[in-house]
Amino acid sequence: MLSILIGLILLMALAYLGWSIIWVAPLAAGVVALLSGLDVYSTYTDTYMNGLVNFVQKWFPIFLLGAIFGKLMEETGAAKAVAKKVTQLIGGKRAILGVLIASALLTYGGVSLFVVVFAVYPIALELFREANVTRKLLVPTFALGAFTFTMTSMPGTPQIQNLIPIAYYNTTPMAGPVIGIVTTLIMAVGGYAWLAYREKKLSAKGEGFVMRETPGSSKSDESSTPSWFLSLVPLIVVVIFLNVVKLEPIYALMLGIVSIMLINVKVYKKFIFSINEGAKGSVMAILNTSAAVGFGAVIAIVPAFDNITEWLLNVSDNPLVAQSLAIQVMAMITGSASGGMGIALSTLGDTFYNLSQTTGINPEVFHRMASVAAGASILPNNGALLTLLAVTGLTHKETYKDVFVVALVIPTIAVIVGIIMGGIGLV
Numbered sequence: 001m002l003s004i005l006i007g008l009i010l011l012m013a014l015a016y017l018g019w020s021i022i023w024v025a026p027l028a029a030g031v032v033a034l035l036s037g038l039d040v041y042s043t044y045t046d047t048y049m050n051g052l053v054n055f056v057q058k059w060f061p062i063f064l065l066g067a068i069f070g071k072l073m074e075e076t077g078a079a080k081a082v083a084k085k086v087t088q089l090i091g092g093k094r095a096i097l098g099v100l101i102a103s104a105l106l107t108y109g110g111v112s113l114f115v116v117v118f119a120v121y122p123i124a125l126e127l128f129r130e131a132n133v134t135r136k137l138l139v140p141t142f143a144l145g146a147f148t149f150t151m152t153s154m155p156g157t158p159q160i161q162n163l164i165p166i167a168y169y170n171t172t173p174m175a176g177p178v179i180g181i182v183t184t185l186i187m188a189v190g191g192y193a194w195l196a197y198r199e200k201k202l203s204a205k206g207e208g209f210v211m212r213e214t215p216g217s218s219k220s221d222e223s224s225t226p227s228w229f230l231s232l233v234p235l236i237v238v239v240i241f242l243n244v245v246k247l248e249p250i251y252a253l254m255l256g257i258v259s260i261m262l263i264n265v266k267v268y269k270k271f272i273f274s275i276n277e278g279a280k281g282s283v284m285a286i287l288n289t290s291a292a293v294g295f296g297a298v299i300a301i302v303p304a305f306d307n308i309t310e311w312l313l314n315v316s317d318n319p320l321v322a323q324s325l326a327i328q329v330m331a332m333i334t335g336s337a338s339g340g341m342g343i344a345l346s347t348l349g350d351t352f353y354n355l356s357q358t359t360g361i362n363p364e365v366f367h368r369m370a371s372v373a374a375g376a377s378i379l380p381n382n383g384a385l386l387t388l389l390a391v392t393g394l395t396h397k398e399t400y401k402d403v404f405v406v407a408l409v410i411p412t413i414a415v416i417v418g419i420i421m422g423g424i425g426l427v
Helices: 002-016 021-035 040-075 078-090 095-108 113-131 135-147 177-204 228-243 249-263 265-301 304-313 319-334 337-359 363-375 383-392 396-423
Strands: none
Touching: 002 021, 002 265, 002 304, 002 319, 002 396, 021 040, 021 265, 040 078, 040 113, 040 228, 040 249, 040 265, 040 383, 078 095, 078 113, 078 228, 095 113, 095 135, 095 177, 113 135, 113 228, 113 249, 113 383, 135 177, 135 383, 135 396, 177 363, 177 396, 228 249, 249 265, 265 304, 265 319, 265 337, 265 383, 304 319, 304 337, 319 337, 319 363, 319 396, 337 363, 363 396, 383 396
16 A cells, blocks of 8 residues: 555655646656555556557547647637627636536536646636736636536536446436536535636736747737637537537538538648647647556555455445445546546445445435546546646646646535435435
8 A cells, every 4th residue: 555655645745846747647656666565667568558559549540630620719719709708798807617618518428538728728718818817727627617516516417427226226317307507516616716816916026928939830810810709610510420410420520511611611721730739739638647547557566456445345334434435445546537536436336336325325315426526536646737738838736736726625625515415305
């Protein structure tokens, strides 16, 4: 257990200090292997690299097409057009609320978290520029809108974190609606209140929007900015083909890219630059994420890992506490909400289901609390957070304080409230 703890602290500390996760993750994995008595070389070449490669194999097309989609939205001026319309509708000073709503709607609509990041980022950038809000708050705003309540607590969300428990508890995506709504309000309202407070505080210190230009980036002039309505079409295309037509994300993103190019054919000279830059950005983003996934794969084979699951099962007489803590800790260690939940439920799911039958606690409560606990786990090694940092060009030091509050502290409060509600029979 000590080897896992040392490796995790090393990984988080070095990542927070700004050292690249691409080499920090295998270093930390090597320390864990060494202290656990495993062969360091074979652990790296087999376990670590298998974890990294499997993630790349599964997700690279999404990262690639998502990054190209986002870059085309930015360079054609489509993102700016949509951002200006959003500013008109919600007010020029509510950039955080605009990004929060956009991220939440897309996530609840079933769009992959990674796709949301790439699709909304260019629009978010323009909104923050218009409102003169520091870019430091971009990452926590995305984290709140896409990585918390719409991913785990809102009844009916199609995200994988809400679907995994179904097989273990014989439930539906709408499981535990009352607990789901209450925990959603805690996360959404509490998180937005914190970000609004931080915006005022940072603005009072003179911190506003500072653009970091991409080398060679083309600047679109105001006269060439496309119609906001037409600029929305690519986003609508992606959402409809994902959720209504039920196409694979790869094809939905390809159609979105084609629609951007057709709508903005007059600025076709920007296409090659946008595609090239998007492709380059996708490689860095997926390597950052997959490096952390490889570390999680090493953690999972350490002999002490089984001891951790056994300890978590017996940590409390309340099965809701035991389940929530088990999933939350596993998600923290692996850097993945779905990965941590999958490990915990595959090991302990049958036990918790039997406890739901013997204790009289509705299985829907177990389902909802499993999902909420999985999301209350964003440490610096979290894969989705690393992707977000890679896309935005920001660092842990600049952003993690606020991410910690809106994506870990407040969701943990929601977990506690949900456990109390489930214990008194509210579902």
